[in-house]
């Protein structure tokens with residue numbers, strides 16, 4: 001029904017209008033008693049072989065929704081009911097911001113791709129807190145945090161820390177987004193000094209907390225290999241818990257759409273099928289350099305169960321999808337999980353050791369497995 005009726009209707013609409021409609025419908029379903037239960041019955045797939053423990057959190061399946069879909073945390077419970085193993089909300093910035101002028105998101109159906117230059121449009125920290133105060137009902141919620149576009153680059157760390165402190169009690173993990181690449185004036189810290197200047201205050205704040213919240217870094221697929229190695233080394237050398245690889249790409253290579261179709265989109269970042277190979281290669285590179293000892297969330301062009309399997313085989317502990325969900329529809333996460341459950345991966349041997357990291361707070365010890373317990377738990381003694 002999605003492919004034959006709903007998708008053609010949604011695809012006939014401007015993509016942002018279609019997105020707003022979907023969010024409104026899901027919110028309305030969530031308000032109906034039993035609404036989320038119905039979504040779960042209709043779409044979700046559960047199987048013990050899908051469950052996994054990564055950075056101390058127990059995931060019901062490895063397929064998450066990537067940042068950018070539920071930017072303000074309006075519908076994370078409904079999305080989880082539809083079969084996602086976790087939902088990353090955001091990017092949230094301290095203050096609400098409009099992003100770039102519309103239209104700013106375009107479909108390229110021939111390429112199963114999306115081009116966006118949305119510019120981190122979101123309703124800000126207060127709105128996110130308002131939404132996250134609702135009972136999570138067991139849903140694993142990550143928050144992707146970013147700086148406001150108007151914040152000077154030198155003050156970026158202040159924006160990240162403000163978000164981290166204020167959201168700390170409301171989410172299960174954080175993704176520090178340094179991968180803005182949709183417009184040239186966006187800020188993308190790239191040196192070790194710039195990145196650790198953002199991360200160190202977060203590590204310091206976390207040390208004083210009773211609860212341990214994993215911190216991941218989201219990177220751009222357009223980084224040259226040496227930069228990807230640098231990000232991996234930062235993960236190994238600091239208490240960073242993992243990497244989310246990767247965001248959408250500024251590259252137009254590999255697109256089969258006509259020159260006119262591509263030009264009609266204007267500038268922006270491409271997501272979807274053209275990204276599959278690059279994102280898997282990046283994950284494999286990070287995994288090999290870090291000896292498979294750190295959690296990596298693989299994202300970019302996960303359009304089929306085979307893509308997801310290849311990503312997991314490349315070293316990802318979890319995957320996220322965005323464009324695949326737009327093209328695949330509400331059953332997308334369930335379909336992928338069903339395929340994974342039908343053909344479970346053989347047990348991979350555990351890494352011998354986890355590089356030592358910062359100590360976890362004692363109250364959260366139960367949620368922070370040791371290296372012996374899981375390959376993908378938070379590093380305990382870096």
Ligand SMILES: Cc1cc2nc3c(=O)[nH]c(=O)nc-3n(C[C@H](O)[C@H](O)[C@H](O)COP(=O)(O)O)c2cc1C
Nearest residue numbers: 066067068091116247248271272300301321322323
């Ligand atoms: C319309 C749109 C908005 C996005 N917004 C964000 C965002 O706010 N923050 C972020 O980190 N990534 C954002 N992304 C990137 C996705 O999270 C994901 O990394 C990327 O699309 C690659 O995955 P995919 O090929 O499955 O779409 C956005 C992607 C799209 C298509």
